[in-house]
Amino acid sequence: MVGGGVGGMVSALLLARSGHEVTLLERLPRLGGKLAEHRRDGFRFSLGPSLLTLPGVFRDLGVGRELVEVRELCRYRFADGSVLTAHRDPDRMAREVERLAPGEGARWLAFHAWARRCLSASARTFFAGPLDRPPRAAHLSDLLAVAPGRTLAGLARRFFRDPRLRQYVNRYATYAGSDPYRAPAALGCVPAIEHDHGAWYVPGGLPRLAGDLAALLAEAGVEVRVSAPVDAIVADRRRVGGVRLADGERIAADVVVANTDAAELYGRLLPDRHRLRRVAALGRSSSAFLLLAGVEGRTEGLAHHSILFSADQRAEFDALFRRRTPSTDPTVYVGCASVDDPSQAPAGTEALTLLVNVPARDPSRWPAPPESYRDLVLERLAERGLDLAGRLRFVDLFTPADLRGRYGAWGGAIYGTAYSGPLSPFRRPANRGPRRGLYLVGGSAHPGGGLPLVAMGGRIVASMVDEDFPTGKAAS
Known part of the structure; x- marks a missing residue:
């Protein structure tokens, strides 16, 4: 496991629990990545x-x-001095929207209902597994549920007349480091996550989660090495063979999971100009x-x-x-x-x-x-x-x-690359790399950035390794 961010920690934990021998290498003196x-x-x-x-x-x-x-999901202050307080309860939120912009409360409820359908469709498809595996529980209606071909800004115009509420919806593009005028409407599912599941704080600060995951890694028997920068992934044209550390040490492995930025992977750790150009073409978040x-x-x-x-x-x-x-x-x-x-x-x-x-x-x-x-x-x-x-x-x-x-x-x-265009979520670097035994996890790979998504990505990658290398036949 190259990198000890949340995605790498989750993958390492699940692989160790399923019987794989896992070594996690992190170049920083601590685990957690951006949980700092x-x-x-x-x-x-x-x-x-x-x-x-x-x-x-x-x-x-x-x-x-x-x-x-x-207590409040967020408090929004607009340039004209008006304020919108986002409450978790949808009915209370609709009343707050109505107070801000008379006539828009019912429109917000319709927007929230759409976001719920979009999130459900995404859970059955986009979040369910790697992009190269057909989703098992998908419905034909899921394609229409995510408003294909529409931008997030277009979605905001569809539901709201008040420019302040359009600005509120467009803000969700920044959760993925993207431009709402080019990002797909599917990012509008975020309100369903916030209003249906809440926004939570970790006492002591969110970085405490990294310590919790580190304790679980120790319980599962993962070998963790911090201050251990990886200089290269060792591979031939067909498969990976392990990694080489900056101090020259080589560690053999049948599986290498890269919890790194995809541009870092294809630019330095395992140079691949073709894939690096594809990443660059997507544009930075x-x-x-x-x-x-x-x-x-x-x-x-x-x-x-x-x-x-x-x-x-x-x-x-x-x-x-x-x-x-x-x-x-x-x-x-x-x-x-x-x-x-x-x-x-x-x-x-x-x-x-x-x-x-x-x-x-x-x-x-x-x-x-x-x-x-x-x-x-x-x-x-x-x-x-x-x-x-x-x-x-x-x-x-x-x-x-x-x-x-x-x-x-x-x-x-x-977040690695930006979401730019209706198909951009499907053009992110895939979880399966160009060599047998190479996998990608983290915010720059499928399904994207943010704590829950990188954790989902960790679970996706662990399931792929389990399928490709049944327990007892791989060291990662």
Whole structure:
């Protein structure tokens, strides 16, 4: 197992439980991949996912940690100053939508019903297994349930007349690092996940999940080696034979699961120009610019999760995906885990994670340095009602260059490739590699990024290995 992110850990765990001998190699000194945290002066910040959805995916693996359901899914503030509070209960959410935009409450219920049908169809098809295996429980109607040929922005226009609600729907494209004006409508199934299954927080921070999975790996007998960077995957033209570590050590194996960025796999670990070009043709997902702020005092009424929207969403995404430059009027996510977990900051303070979507490219090629963009983001926050002037103890930055350097992410892209076009979900790098015994798992491979999806990918890959190499006939 090359890489100890969530997808790799899940695959390793399930393969060990089914009787395979598994060695997991991670180049960092810890497991968990993007389930990481930053600490400073008693403040703690999650660098990766900010919430957990579909917690049953992890319960089924044996993770028994107690979770906290957040009181509000999210609080959205629009450029005109209006606010939409997203409640888990669909009827309550519809009433909130009706309050914001009279006449749209019933439309939101119709949208949610569509999202449920889309999610059910996706569970039977896209999430059910690898793309090269026909789904066993698919229905003919599943094809129409995902609104084929329609973009997410087109879906928003279909259901809503109010531009603020269209902006709210389009935001779901960023969950996959994509442009809603090009991403498929199927990303609109996310509200069914949030409203039907809830949004959850892990006390102590989401990185605690990595420790839980590591404990399960130990129980299952997986050999884990951290600070063990892999330099190459050893293979001939037909099959893999193991890996070579950076220090020259060779480990023989019949199966190699690459929990790495697909561009890293085909560009360095097992060079393949044809497949690398195919990955490049899909285009990079967006990256992230994080401001990790230690803040004096507590912000009255602040939610755990807030979105402060830009005034012109179309211009914002044009900047990200066409001009490939940070937007001067960005949407800002504000995460305050201190709302539900006082351990994340010293008494009388709060730890704020401010996230802006930016292009996956070196910040040295931005029009202005990251420090200048930090100042712009703080100015935009103040204009939208969250003025942190005089309250900041510090602001630490995390840029696409950090994502690239820490995780080998292609240009700092969070999700590998973007969803661009109606067939883009089916064009992502497949779980089966070009050599016998080579498999891909993680956010850049099928079925995609985000905690539940990479865990599903781990289960998919484990099932493929079990089928191809019955227990006792492979070491991975």
